[in-house]
Amino acid sequence: MPLIRNGGWAHDEYTALTDQAPLAEGPVLVSLTRFHSERELLLARNQPLGVRLSSAQSPEDIGPGLHHLSLVALEFPTFRDGRGFSWARLLRARLGFLGEIRAVGHFLIDQLAFMERCGINAFDGDARITPEALAAARVEFRNVYQPAVDSRPTIGRLRAKAHPVDWKP
Amino acid sequence: MYRYDEFDARLVSERVEQFARQIERRLKGELSEDEFKPLRLMNGLYLQLHAYMLRVAIPYGTLSSRQLRMLAHVARRYDKGYGHFTTRQNIQYHWPRLIDVPDILRELASVQMHALQTSGNCIRNVTADQFAGAVADEIEDPRILAEIVRQWSSLHPEFSFLPRKFKIAVSGTPEDRAAVRFHDIGIEIIRSASGDTGYRIFVGGGMGRTPYLGLCIADFVARDDVLAYLEAILRVYNMEGRRDNIFKARIKILVNALGLEEMRARVRREFEEIRKEGSLNLPEHEHARIATYFAPPNFETLPDTCLEFETACARDGDFAAFSRHNLSRHRASGYAIVTISLKPTGGVPGDCSADQMDGLAQLMDAFGLAEIRVSHEQNLVLPHVRKKDLPALHDRLKALGLASPNSGLASDIICCPGLDYCDLANARSIPIAQELSRRFSDLARQEEIGELKIKMSGCINACGHHHAGHIGILGVDKKGVEFYQLQLGGSGAEDAAIAEIMGPAFAKDEIVDAVERVIAAYLNLRQPGERFLDCYRRLGLEPFKNVAYLEQLHAAY
Amino acid sequence: MADLIEIITANRLRDGAVVYWKQGGWTVTLADADQFTDRETCVAALTLAQERVAAGEVVNPYRFEARRDNAIAIPVKERELIRASGPSVHPELGKQADPATAPKFHVAAPAKPPRPKQADGPEAFDVSL
Ligand code: HEM
Ligand code: SF4
Numbered sequence: 001m002p003l004i005r006n007g008g009w010a011h012d013e014y015t016a017l018t019d020q021a022p023l024a025e026g027p028v029l030v031s032l033t034r035f036h037s038e039r040e041l042l043l044a045r046n047q048p049l050g051v052r053l054s055s056a057q058s059p060e061d062i063g064p065g066l067h068h069l070s071l072v073a074l075e076f077p078t079f080r081d082g083r084g085f086s087w088a089r090l091l092r093a094r095l096g097f098l099g100e101i102r103a104v105g106h107f108l109i110d111q112l113a114f115m116e117r118c119g120i121n122a123f124d125g126d127a128r129i130t131p132e133a134l135a136a137a138r139v140e141f142r143n144v145y146q147p148a149v150d151s152r153p154t155i156g157r158l159r160a161k162a163h164p165v166d167w168k169p
Numbered sequence: 170m171y172r173y174d175e176f177d178a179r180l181v182s183e184r185v186e187q188f189a190r191q192i193e194r195r196l197k198g199e200l201s202e203d204e205f206k207p208l209r210l211m212n213g214l215y216l217q218l219h220a221y222m223l224r225v226a227i228p229y230g231t232l233s234s235r236q237l238r239m240l241a242h243v244a245r246r247y248d249k250g251y252g253h254f255t256t257r258q259n260i261q262y263h264w265p266r267l268i269d270v271p272d273i274l275r276e277l278a279s280v281q282m283h284a285l286q287t288s289g290n291c292i293r294n295v296t297a298d299q300f301a302g303a304v305a306d307e308i309e310d311p312r313i314l315a316e317i318v319r320q321w322s323s324l325h326p327e328f329s330f331l332p333r334k335f336k337i338a339v340s341g342t343p344e345d346r347a348a349v350r351f352h353d354i355g356i357e358i359i360r361s362a363s364g365d366t367g368y369r370i371f372v373g374g375g376m377g378r379t380p381y382l383g384l385c386i387a388d389f390v391a392r393d394d395v396l397a398y399l400e401a402i403l404r405v406y407n408m409e410g411r412r413d414n415i416f417k418a419r420i421k422i423l424v425n426a427l428g429l430e431e432m433r434a435r436v437r438r439e440f441e442e443i444r445k446e447g448s449l450n451l452p453e454h455e456h457a458r459i460a461t462y463f464a465p466p467n468f469e470t471l472p473d474t475c476l477e478f479e480t481a482c483a484r485d486g487d488f489a490a491f492s493r494h495n496l497s498r499h500r501a502s503g504y505a506i507v508t509i510s511l512k513p514t515g516g517v518p519g520d521c522s523a524d525q526m527d528g529l530a531q532l533m534d535a536f537g538l539a540e541i542r543v544s545h546e547q548n549l550v551l552p553h554v555r556k557k558d559l560p561a562l563h564d565r566l567k568a569l570g571l572a573s574p575n576s577g578l579a580s581d582i583i584c585c586p587g588l589d590y591c592d593l594a595n596a597r598s599i600p601i602a603q604e605l606s607r608r609f610s611d612l613a614r615q616e617e618i619g620e621l622k623i624k625m626s627g628c629i630n631a632c633g634h635h636h637a638g639h640i641g642i643l644g645v646d647k648k649g650v651e652f653y654q655l656q657l658g659g660s661g662a663e664d665a666a667i668a669e670i671m672g673p674a675f676a677k678d679e680i681v682d683a684v685e686r687v688i689a690a691y692l693n694l695r696q697p698g699e700r701f702l703d704c705y706r707r708l709g710l711e712p713f714k715n716v717a718y719l720e721q722l723h724a725a726y
Numbered sequence: 727m728a729d730l731i732e733i734i735t736a737n738r739l740r741d742g743a744v745v746y747w748k749q750g751g752w753t754v755t756l757a758d759a760d761q762f763t764d765r766e767t768c769v770a771a772l773t774l775a776q777e778r779v780a781a782g783e784v785v786n787p788y789r790f791e792a793r794r795d796n797a798i799a800i801p802v803k804e805r806e807l808i809r810a811s812g813p814s815v816h817p818e819l820g821k822q823a824d825p826a827t828a829p830k831f832h833v834a835a836p837a838k839p840p841r842p843k844q845a846d847g848p849e850a851f852d853v854s855l
Contacts, residue, residue, distance in 0.1 A: 058408065080207060080290070082330025086407045089327055094442055108200075110191065110208060117326035128199070141183050143176055145320045147448035148327070154448075155176040155320070156455060196740065198782050216785060218809050219820055220742035249819055264819075266741035517815055588804060589813035597804070599815045649803040 004123040005100065008131050012124070014050050014071065029073060032057050035065070043068050052104070055083045059091045069099055074120070076105035085118045092119035092149040112137040117148040170231050170540055171316050171462045173281045180323070181283045182275075188212045189271035196268075211291055211329070212274075213259075213284030217592050220264045224287040225277060229297035229315040229339075230258040230543040230550075234530040237541060239280045241526035247273050252526070254511060254519045256545045256583060256634055257336065258296045259287055263590055285323055290331045292322035292403070296338045298346045299544035302465050303552040305500040308358045309366050310463045311341035314395065317451065317459055321396050328403045332410035333418035335403070336375075348545055348661035350374045350383040351637055353420045354402060359389065367391050372402060372432065373424030376631035380667045381421040384429050386436060392456060394440075397449040401439035405432070466539060466553055471503025473556075481560035488563050490574040490612055496559075503556050509549040509566060510573040510581060514610040515603050518584040519547035528569040536562060545634075545661075546622075547583055548576065578615040579623060579688070580606040583634050587627025587644060588651070594627035596644025596651035596677075601625060604681045618688060621701050624659070637661035639702045640684060641668040653680040657687070657713055658705045671714050683717045690716040729794045732762040733801075734775050735809070736784035744809045744821070745784060747775050752784065754821070756810040756829045761792075761799055798830045807831075 003012040014029040023041075027048035035042060035051045042049055043065055050071030051062060059072060066072075072091060074084040084103060091097040102122035103115055112123065112134050123129050143155050153161075173181070188208075195205040209215075213224035225240070232240075240260055244252050247269050248262040255261055265273060277283060287294050295318045297311040298304075318337060322328070328335075338352040349355025355371035368390045374383030390398045406420045409427075424432050443449055482489040497506040509529070512518050529549070533541060536558050542550035549571075554562060566572040575581050582605060585591065587598030602625055609615055624638030628645075635641030641656035652674035659668030675683050688701070690713055695704045705713065733756070734747035745752035746759030753759060762768035768789055775787040790806045792799040801807045810829045812820015821827040 079204070080330055081412055082290075082328070083408060083412075085327040085330065086404055089404075093446060108204060108208075110187075111330070114324075114326040114329060140187050141324065142179060144326070145180075145323055146325055155180075158176060159174065196782055198780065202779055202785055216737055216742055218805070219744060219812060220737075268740050588808060589815050594805075597808075597814065599813075603815065649805075651804060 002124075003102075004129065004131055004134060005102075006121060007134060010122070014048070016052070027070070029071065032061060035062070039065055050100075050102075053087065055081045055087075057087075059087050059095060059097070066095060066097060069097075071100040071102060071122075072097065073102045073104050073124075076103055076107045078105075079107045079111060084120075085114060088115070088118040088120045089149055109133040109137055113140060117144065117150050117152070119149040170233060171228070171312070171459070177320075178278075178281065181278050181281070181285070184212075184283065184285055184324070185271065185274040185278050188274065192267060192271060207289055207330075211286060211289035213287030214267075214270060215288060215592070217263065217586075217590050218588075219590065221267055221270070222590070223262045223265045223270060223273065223284060224255070224259045225262070225282060225284050226287050226294040227258045227260060227282075227543050228294060228319055229301065229312040230299050230545075231301075231312065232541050232543065233280075233539060234533040234541070236280045236282055237526050237530040237533070239277060239282065241523040241530070243273055243276060244523040244526065250524075251520055251522045253517075253586065254521060254543050254547050254549070256547060256585075256632065257294060258299075258543045258545065259294060260543070261586075263586070288334070290333050290335075291329045292318075292325060292331075292335045292337065295319050295322070296336075296347055296352075296545065298340050298342065299542040299550045300346060300497065300506055300552065301341060301542075302463060303499055303504075303506045304342055304344075305498060306343065307341045307500070308360050309341050310460070311339035311347070311356075311358060312463050313456065313460045314356065314358070314368070315339050316462070317396070317456070318399065321399070321449075325403075328407055331403070331407055332412045333415065333420075335406070335420065337399075343663060345661075345663040345665070346544070348634070348637060348665075350665040351376055351380075351634070351661055352383060354399065355383045356395075361389055365391065368395050368398075370398065370402075372436075373421040375419050375421045376634065376636045377419065378416060378629045378631075379421065380631065380636040381425065382665050382667065383421075384424065386429065386433050393451045393453065394444065396451050397443040398436070398440050400443055400449055401436045404439050404443075405435045409435075465500075468501035468504060468553070469555070471501075471555065471557075473502040475503060475556040477557040478559055481563075485560070487567070487572070487574070488560055491563055491566075491572055492559070493616075494574050494578060495576045499553070501553075505554050505556050505559065507551040507554050507559070507562070508544070508576040509551065509571050510576050511548050511571075512575060512581050512606060513570060513573045514580065515607050517599050518582050518602050518606075521549075525569050525571060528565070529571070532562065532565050532569075535565075546581065548581070574612060575615060577620050577622075578612075579609040579618050579621045580615060581622075582606060583622070583624040583638070585626045585633035587625075587633075591627060593630060594644065595629075595646035596627050596653065598625045598627040598633060598642070598644055601642065601644075601653065601677075601680060605684060608681055608685060618692065619700055621688070622660070623684070624661075634661060635659070636667050637665070638668055639700075639705070640687065642680065642684070645674050647674070651677050653677065655680070655683055655687070655717060657710060658702065660702060664702075669710055671710060671717060673718075675717075686716045686719060687713045729763065730802075731792055731794045731799060732765070732768045732789045733759050733792055733799055734762075734768065734772055734787055734789055735759075735806070736775065736778075736787035739782055739785055742785075747771055747787070750774065752778075755827045756799060756801075756821075759799065761794060762789075800831050 014027045015024040016029045019034045029050035048070040052073040101120045104124045194200045215222040248264045252260045295315040297315045302310045336352045337354045338347040338349045339356045340347045341358045351374045357369040370387040371383030372386040411417045495508045582602045584602040588594035622639045624634040625642040626633035626635045637659040643654040654674045655671045656668035660666045792801045811822040
């Protein structure tokens with residue numbers, strides 16, 4: 001699948017490994033189970049390493065070693081399963097994860113802006129998920145009400161700036 | 170009332186255009202029906218039996234005359250000349266065409282109205298007491314918090330794809346007119362011993378196939394913490410709520426599975442973390458800014474007894490009856506709160522024609538009334554009417570067919586659309602409500618019965634609040650034929666309770682008789698001054714059950 | 727004696743109107759709909775009808791059962807009676823309001839249509855949908 005990273009097409013340098021597959025050279029992406037059972041070995045390789053979470057797995061379950069990962073992939077089994085939005089926020093805001101958070105699976109262009117706001121910065125979806133679609137999604141709404149992990153100022157803050165302090169309706 | 174500034178207005182317009190593009194993608198085949206359905210639901214668009222249905226939000230139930238005129242215009246231009254007010258402070262149009270929906274939404278946006286999040290698995294339109302700002306014992310106008318929550322929940326990046334829908338209601342008085350304990354989150358505004366205003370939070374209430382009363386998860390949440398606390402509840406729900414079974418996906422199931430203590434602990438943990446981040450802290454000046462929008466009008470200093478009013482009561486029996494039932498005590502002397510019943514004898518509960526809406530808007534302008542409210546009992550409310558205006562106002566309501574003097578009485582029935590419109594229905598509900606309303610049309614008889622809340626749904630989803638009815642009626646399907654279950658003893662008020670199912674369902678031609686027998690039994694059994702609900706609570710189901718099934722017993726012998 | 731037949735229905739995508747399958751296309755009038763007397767033909771037609779979902783014509787096609795009385799199809803279930811007519815509480819609205827689309831039976835009057843006994847239908851006809 002083509003990958004979008006930081007807004008543009010990108011080469012996916014990770015090899016996705018099943019739990020049985022022999023370790024490949026270079027960056028690999030493994031399941032949480034495999035990460036847990038081979039943590040020492042995987043971390044000792046000193047290569048980019050990614051862990052793939054099902055939508056039922058919390059990033060808090062990754063445990064020690066999270067900060068040695070360069071990628072966490074969040075599965076969206078269907079676009080209706082919105083757990084990934086919370087997992088991404090936890091990763092960024094609570095766990096301080098700075099690497100790539102990648103959405104994989106089934107999601108819609110209508111969700112891209114929300115995903116970015118929650119901290120997802122790479123997308124591996126179907127043929128409709130393109131950099132152009134992402135660029136369009138980013139400007140669909142000029143402002144937002146809620147604080148999230150992106151740095152967009154909320155409408156509340158913009159209001160405070162746009163109007164004098166003691167502004168009354 | 171709240172007025173959009175440039176930020177609110179732009180966001181709503183952008184949402185309309187986004188939805189217009191989603192419709193276009195569907196029509197072009199770029200979105201499958203499976204993908205489109207949740208997207209259209211998030212904008213209040215259902216597909217019903219005969220046509221689409223568009224559910225338009227009436228945030229915290231408040232409308233201006235200009236907005237009411239727009240609702241009339243939409244009904245006339247894009248629908249079939251009427252709308253249906255629901256139990257969640259929305260209005261539903263039952264006949265719009267998909268291709269017209271963008272235009273409808275653009276017109277609504279021009280008067281600061283929308284259909285955002287009126288359906289779908291997201292945070293729904295926040296509801297509030299319809300008497301907000303007008304009743305005496307109010308701690309704080311609940312619409313202030315409701316508006317704050319509306320903004321926080323609109324297009325929430327994290328909570329737009331929840332396991333299931335999420336409904337929030339706010340009440341500002343100890344009396345509960347917003348059914349807070351039947352909501353996913355119910356908020357009661359309270360004052361602490363030290364005099365601070367804050368919020369008591371109930372979680373996990375709901376109706377549907379497994380009704381629960383919300384449980385108190387937090388006794389007192391401080392004002393500036395409230396959004397952080399709500400975000401914490403929503404996050405726990407989004408992460409842990411069940412997604413494998415749509416019937417077990419509401420937060421009430423999660424609360425019940427974890428137990429209240431564990432739920433509270435998990436929410437607490439999220440809350441502490443969110444509070445640490447600090448970005449959801451609600452500054453006092455923001456609360457104050459929103460509050461100014463809901464400042465009450467400048468009430469004139471008027472004596473509480475009013476000659477025009479007393480004379481009209483003595484002279485005009487209809488007006489006297491209307492005054493007995495449809496007026497509530499106002500906080501300002503010389504004023505009254507007027508409930509406009511949308512339950513005329515034999516009518517469709519909650520329906521209002523475009524002409525009636527226009528007539529009401531004219532009346533509001535004529536009497537200088539800035540606001541009209543929508544209640545969860547599917548009625549309308551004029552919150553601030555001078556008593557001396559009441560006789561003239563009543564005359565105009567009468568001319569509009571809107572002067573039914575039955576608020577809170579047996580014929581003030583809550584009723585969902587049922588099988589006459591609804592794709593999910595098992596049975597019709599409107600014809601039963603109509604028959605009941607005709608049966609009890611005599612006002613003297615209704616007055617003898619006193620306060621009685623009959624609530625009816627056409628299927629287990631309980632849109633007509635049957636679980637919260639003093640008498641609840643639920644339509645069921647037995648092999649393609651309509652049947653009706655009777656339930657007793659529910660309440661959606663501060664004495665909230667879930668009604669108890671009586672027994673086997675009644676046939677369509679038996680149910681109204683059965684209700685009538687139950688009420689007759691109450692009249693025989695009650696103690697002086699005892700409401701139906703209290704009588705039931707004292708005596709239990711048995712005596713009522715015996716009479717309800719009388720006919721069946723006779724038939725068996 | 728009434729036969730049991732089946733009819734294919736859906737809602738039209740662009741306006742939501744109730745439509746019925748008729749010779750490879752759709753009609754808004756139940757009286758004009760194809761009446762299927764055997765399951766196989768009906769299922770085959772439903773497969774065709776379902777292809778029209780992706781094409782953006784209709785939403786959610788399905789079969790329902792009806793009795794045939796002098797060539798008039800009368801749906802067995804209340805739900806389909808109401809879909810074919812309009813809201814029973816608003817005789818002035820929906821298909822029933824227009825002679826061109828009104829069904830040839832009355833929905834409000836016989837509120838409970840007599841249920842056909844299984845034996846009335848063809849033996850091998852499984853009527854459960
Ligand atoms: C006509 C189209 C409608 C459809 C398809 C519909 C659908 C549903 C469904 C599926 C549920 C159950 C959700 C659940 O338990 O998870 C529900 C609940 C509800 N609906 Fe509706 N509804 C409709 C109209 C209405 C109307 C007209 C009202 C108001 C009169 C209403 C108010 C409610 C309320 C109060 C609930 C209970 C919420 C709860 O379970 O806590 N709905 N609806
Ligand atoms: S209770 Fe059932 S029949 Fe009534 S509106 Fe809700 S889903 Fe439809």
